[in-house]
Amino acid sequence: ALAATACGGDSGETGDKKASGKLSGTVTWWDTSTVGSEDKVFKKLAEGFEKKHPGVDVKYVNVPFGEAQNKFKNAAQSGSGAPDVIRSEVAWTPEFADLGYLAPLDGTAALKDGKDFLAQAAASTKYQGKTYAVPQVIDSMGLFYNEKIFKDAGVEVPKTIAELKTVSKKIKDKTGKTGLYLRGDDAYWFLSFLYGEGGDLVDAKSKSVTVDQEPGVKALKVVKDLVDSGAAKTDATDGWENMQSAFKDGKVAMMINGPWAVADTFAGKEFKDKANLGITTVPAGSKSQGAPQGGHNLAVYAGSKNLDASYAFSEYMTSAESQALVAKELSLLPTRTSVYSQPGVSDNQIVGFFKPVVDKAVERPWIPETGSLFAPLVTEYTKVLTGQTAPEKGAKATGDQYRKLLKGWK
Numbered sequence: 001a002l003a004a005t006a007c008g009g010d011s012g013e014t015g016d017k018k019a020s021g022k023l024s025g026t027v028t029w030w031d032t033s034t035v036g037s038e039d040k041v042f043k044k045l046a047e048g049f050e051k052k053h054p055g056v057d058v059k060y061v062n063v064p065f066g067e068a069q070n071k072f073k074n075a076a077q078s079g080s081g082a083p084d085v086i087r088s089e090v091a092w093t094p095e096f097a098d099l100g101y102l103a104p105l106d107g108t109a110a111l112k113d114g115k116d117f118l119a120q121a122a123a124s125t126k127y128q129g130k131t132y133a134v135p136q137v138i139d140s141m142g143l144f145y146n147e148k149i150f151k152d153a154g155v156e157v158p159k160t161i162a163e164l165k166t167v168s169k170k171i172k173d174k175t176g177k178t179g180l181y182l183r184g185d186d187a188y189w190f191l192s193f194l195y196g197e198g199g200d201l202v203d204a205k206s207k208s209v210t211v212d213q214e215p216g217v218k219a220l221k222v223v224k225d226l227v228d229s230g231a232a233k234t235d236a237t238d239g240w241e242n243m244q245s246a247f248k249d250g251k252v253a254m255m256i257n258g259p260w261a262v263a264d265t266f267a268g269k270e271f272k273d274k275a276n277l278g279i280t281t282v283p284a285g286s287k288s289q290g291a292p293q294g295g296h297n298l299a300v301y302a303g304s305k306n307l308d309a310s311y312a313f314s315e316y317m318t319s320a321e322s323q324a325l326v327a328k329e330l331s332l333l334p335t336r337t338s339v340y341s342q343p344g345v346s347d348n349q350i351v352g353f354f355k356p357v358v359d360k361a362v363e364r365p366w367i368p369e370t371g372s373l374f375a376p377l378v379t380e381y382t383k384v385l386t387g388q389t390a391p392e393k394g395a396k397a398t399g400d401q402y403r404k405l406l407k408g409w410k
C-alpha cells in the first residue's frame, strides 16, 4: 500500500523486471500538489498503479511546491534521498535536465502516444534534442470573479485594466468590498500585466533582457496604481492564503488565478453554489492581453535504481485515462489533446474556459535559468507594490540581476 512517509524516501531498494516482464520493487514519488484539495486525487491515482502492478510498491511523498526544487537538487547532487519520480514544474525541468539529474525518456515505456501531447506542453520537456519528462498538467491564468457581488453592484465583467478600475470603484461604493486581490509575494502574478503592456522578462531569441525596458516600467506603474487607487489590495507575504481566503469569504470580488486554485476555491462559503464562480480572461493592458503558461511534468531521476518501474509509473500517471480523471475531479487541464473530447471533460466548464486561454498563453523560454527569473523579480515587484521603491528603479534593479544570471545577454 502507499506508505506516505514524511519526506525524502530513498529509492535504495532495487527493482527489476522479472523474466515474466512483471515490474517489481519500489517507486518513490515526490508529488508537489496542494494538500487538502489535489493530493488525494493524485494519491488515489498512484494506488491504481499498484493494483495494476502488484509487484511494485509506490511510496507517495508530498513535498510542498516551494521546497521541492531545492530539495531534489540537493538530494540528486549528494546522491542520496532523491525520489525515483518527481513532479517537476515546467521551469524546473530544463534546469534539472541541464544538471544531468533526469533520465532521458526517448524510446522508453514512459513515453506512449507522444503525438497526443499539446505542443506547448511538450516544449518544456525537451532539452538539447532529448525528452526528459512527461507532461502531466498545463495551466495559465484567468480573472476569477464573484457573480453575486457583481450583480449586487450592478456591474459587468471588466475586459481591460481601465474597466477593472471603474468596476472596482462601483463595487466599493455599492458594497464596501475591494475589487481585486492582487497577489504581491509571487511575481508570476505580475506577468499578465507585463504582457498587457507589450513587454516580457527576456527575449531568448536575441538573448536580451527586456524587463527593464519601457513596457516593464509601465507595467510596474500599472500594478502600483491598482493598489494606490484602492482598486486592489495586496500583501507582501502569505499571498496564497490571503488571496484564497479573501476571495472564498467574499471580501474581494475578483482575483487572478489558475485551474490549480479551483478545487480549493469551491470549498469556500461563497462558492458552495459553484455557479457563483465566474472566470474570464485576464484584463488587457494598454498594448495587449495575455496570460503566462505554467504546469507540471513527471520526470525520472537519472540515479533511480528502478528505472523500468519508474518509466511505467510516469506513463500511467500521465495516460489519457489518468488525465481524464484528474480533469473531472480537479478541473485541471490535460496535456493530451485526445482527453478534451472525453465525456466528463468536454462538459467541464472550467476546463472549457481555460483551454483557449492555454492555447494562446504567452510561451516562456525553456532554458535552465527560466525559473530563476522569479526570485529577483519578486523582490522588486513586492517593493514597488508596497511603495518601497519606484517602478523605474524596480525595473532597472531586476534587469541588472538578470544580466548577472544570464551570462553575455544584452
Ligand SMILES: C[C@H]1O[C@H](O[C@H]2[C@H](O)[C@@H](O)[C@@H](O[C@H]3[C@H](O)[C@@H](O)[C@@H](O[C@H]4[C@H](O)[C@@H](O)[C@@H](O)O[C@@H]4CO)O[C@@H]3CO)O[C@@H]2CO)[C@H](O)[C@H](O)[C@@H]1N[C@H]1C[C@@H](CO)[C@H](O)[C@@H](O)[C@@H]1O
Binding pocket: 032, 033, 034, 038, 065, 066, 067, 068, 069, 070, 089, 090, 091, 092, 139, 186, 187, 188, 258, 260, 293, 294, 295, 296, 370, 371, 372, 374, 375
Ligand atoms: C520563486 C520560484 O520561481 C519559479 O517558480 C515559478 C514557476 O516557474 C512558474 O511557472 C509559476 O508556477 C506556477 C505553476 O506553473 C502553476 O501550476 C501553479 O503551481 C501550483 C500547482 O499547480 C499546485 O499543484 C501546487 O503544487 O501549488 C503550486 C503553487 O501554487 O502556480 C505556480 C505559481 O505559484 O510561478 C512560479 C513562481 O511562484 C521557479 O521555478 C521556482 O519554483 C522558484 N521557487 C524556488 C526559488 C528558490 C531560489 O529563490 C528558493 O530557494 C526555493 O525555495 C523556491 O522553491
